[in-house]
Each structure stands twice: as C-alpha cells, then as structure tokens.
Amino acid sequence: MRIELEKRAKASALFSILSPFIALALTILFGGVMFALLGKNPVTALYSFFVEPLSEVWSLHELAIKAAPLILIGVGLSVCFRSNNWNIGAEGQFIMGAIAGSALPVLFYDWQSPLLLPLMMLLGMIGGALFAAIPAFLKAHMNTNEILTSLMLVYVAQLFLDWLVRGPWRNPQGMNFPETRTFGADAVLPEMLASGRMHWGFAFAIVAAVLVWFMMRYTLKGFEITVLGQSERAGRFAGFSSRKMIWFSMLFSGALAGLAGISEVSGAMQQLRPVISPGYGFTAIIVAFLGRLNPLGIAAAGLVLALTYLGGEAAQLSIGVSDKVTRVFQGLLLFFVLSCDALIHYRVRLVWDRFAAVKIEEAH
Numbered sequence: 001m002r003i004e005l006e007k008r009a010k011a012s013a014l015f016s017i018l019s020p021f022i023a024l025a026l027t028i029l030f031g032g033v034m035f036a037l038l039g040k041n042p043v044t045a046l047y048s049f050f051v052e053p054l055s056e057v058w059s060l061h062e063l064a065i066k067a068a069p070l071i072l073i074g075v076g077l078s079v080c081f082r083s084n085n086w087n088i089g090a091e092g093q094f095i096m097g098a099i100a101g102s103a104l105p106v107l108f109y110d111w112q113s114p115l116l117l118p119l120m121m122l123l124g125m126i127g128g129a130l131f132a133a134i135p136a137f138l139k140a141h142m143n144t145n146e147i148l149t150s151l152m153l154v155y156v157a158q159l160f161l162d163w164l165v166r167g168p169w170r171n172p173q174g175m176n177f178p179e180t181r182t183f184g185a186d187a188v189l190p191e192m193l194a195s196g197r198m199h200w201g202f203a204f205a206i207v208a209a210v211l212v213w214f215m216m217r218y219t220l221k222g223f224e225i226t227v228l229g230q231s232e233r234a235g236r237f238a239g240f241s242s243r244k245m246i247w248f249s250m251l252f253s254g255a256l257a258g259l260a261g262i263s264e265v266s267g268a269m270q271q272l273r274p275v276i277s278p279g280y281g282f283t284a285i286i287v288a289f290l291g292r293l294n295p296l297g298i299a300a301a302g303l304v305l306a307l308t309y310l311g312g313e314a315a316q317l318s319i320g321v322s323d324k325v326t327r328v329f330q331g332l333l334l335f336f337v338l339s340c341d342a343l344i345h346y347r348v349r350l351v352w353d354r355f356a357a358v359k360i361e362e363a364h
Helices: 013-037 042-054 057-082 090-107 116-142 146-166 201-218 220-230 232-237 242-269 280-290 295-318 324-345 354-363
Strands: 002-007 346-351
Touching (some): 013 042, 013 324, 042 295, 057 090, 057 201, 057 220, 057 242, 057 295, 090 242, 090 280, 116 146, 116 242, 201 242, 201 295, 220 232, 220 242, 232 242, 242 280, 280 295
Antiparallel strands (some): 002 346
C-alpha cells in the first residue's frame, strides 16, 4: 500500500476554508507532544501558552501592540506575493522605517509640534519604501532574484541600526547604554484607550487591511495585481507592465513595513535600541499565508501569531520553558499551513499495490 496525491480537477473550496484551521489544530496537537517531551503537562502548558495571555485586560492591549506590526507588514507582503514578487526582507524595511521616522525626535529633540508625529509616520513609510526600492531596482532592471537581495539587506539594516545607537545617535545622558534619547511627548504615538498601552498603530493596521482588501477586490489595480501574479503573459496581453508591478508592490510593502517600524518605536518603545524587533518581518510571512493572502484574513492571523509571542513569554514564567518555544510554534504553524494547502489542489489516495500483494502470496 502507498499514499498518492491525485490532482483535483479544480481547487477545493472546502479545503480553501478549512486548511488554516486544520493547520492550527495540528500545530496545537504537535505543540502538546513537544511539551510532553520536555516533561511538561501538555494541557497545562497549552493553557499557559494560548489561554492565560488572554485572561487580563492589560494582556489584550499587549496582544494588539504585537499584532499591529504583524498585520501591517503582512498586508503589504500579500500585495507582493499575489503579484508574484517575493519580498522576504520586510524585517529590514521595518528597521529602516523606524530609523527614518526617528530622525526627527533624535536629531531635533527640542522641537515639539503637532506636525512632528505625522511627519515621523511619513518619514517611516518613505524609509521603508526606499529600502525596498533596492531589490525592486535589481529585479526590474537586472533580473536579480529578489528573495536573496531583500533577505540579505536585512543584515545591512540590523547592523546600521546597531551602529547608530552605539555611535552617533547614542543618548549623551544615557549612562553609556546603547540607545537613543527618549522621544518627547509630541513624538509618542498616543494610546487608544485609557485601560492599557494599546496605541494607534493597531488602528493603522486595521485601516490598512480594510483599504487593501477594497483595492484588491474592487479596483483596477487589484485586478492588475491578480492577473500579473497568475500569468505574466496574460497580463502583458491586457496591457499591464510586470516591471511597473515590481516597483509598485515592493515599494507598497516597504512603505507599510516602514510604517509598522516607526509605529512600534514611537508607540511601544519611545526610543531606538540595538534590537527593536523580535522578528516581526519574518513572522509576517507566516501571517500572510495563514490569512490566505487576504487582508482581512491577515488581520485575524496577525492576532493569532501575536498570541504566540505573548504565550511564549507567559510560558517562560509559568512553566519555565525556553523562549525558543515561540519560534517552534511559529515554525510548526508555517509548515502545517503550507502542507495543508496541498489539499486544496490534491486529494490523498491510498493505493494498494496488487503486484506486491501477489509476490507476498507467492512467497508464502
């Protein structure tokens, strides 16, 4: 007997809906097995990971804070991926957006104005878009693989940030710690509610998800993205330019990643440090695929992945496991999402090898 994958005549609508839920269930199941192997009670561990972080009002605010950059970056990446442009360097664009947006409160720390915060957000978007323009230019004009170029630029951004906060942007009154000045009041993204720390970056994420969903569903640009992503040749017949789409999708996703970066720094951290991201740019790739590259689905998936960050922190305190458990859960989720997606286009068949059965009978 052997297992075969038989291609379906058309994609399964049922598994298109069920695939993310099956992947999530398998992730929880294998996560329980992992906790058991670590010598922890699986039920207690999973409760600490997925339920305990949702039991307090303040933790719901923390969930929104961690979900905001994941949703913003994931929505931008969905435009890239649906147009068949693979921007894997959103982490670097996140960092460069944070750096560009922080230039005003760091270099002009005495300037306080109602215009300061909007300018910071705008500079963050420009910084992320300009950094994404590098792999866009290399692909559009030199046919360079954007996966490699965008990914390698992440290390450039990380090292540049480290150099800035340890060198020219270091706080002169900061006791020699590698960090910038703390932002002034007008440079801090305000809280949305009085009950916790959730800031307006979460509102940016939800608005971006709704607007991009509308663009993809009801506008010519959304149709162009879909056509070029499915068939570049068909897009050329329709009069669409694949080169212009490279520029549009990469700059658009870079701008949203940059907005996520400056929103995170301004709203949650209020200064630059050597490390400002636990890997949001890479986790957002999982968010994009878990959300089926649909901006509204990405908003829900962003909350799920944000819960893994909170759950990892809660599990460290309550059951004493390593912070690497978060990465394991995120890796399992990506693996099962991609695996279960195969069920959309293929059905699983058990095939009994008759020839082998005859040989076994003859041997006896």
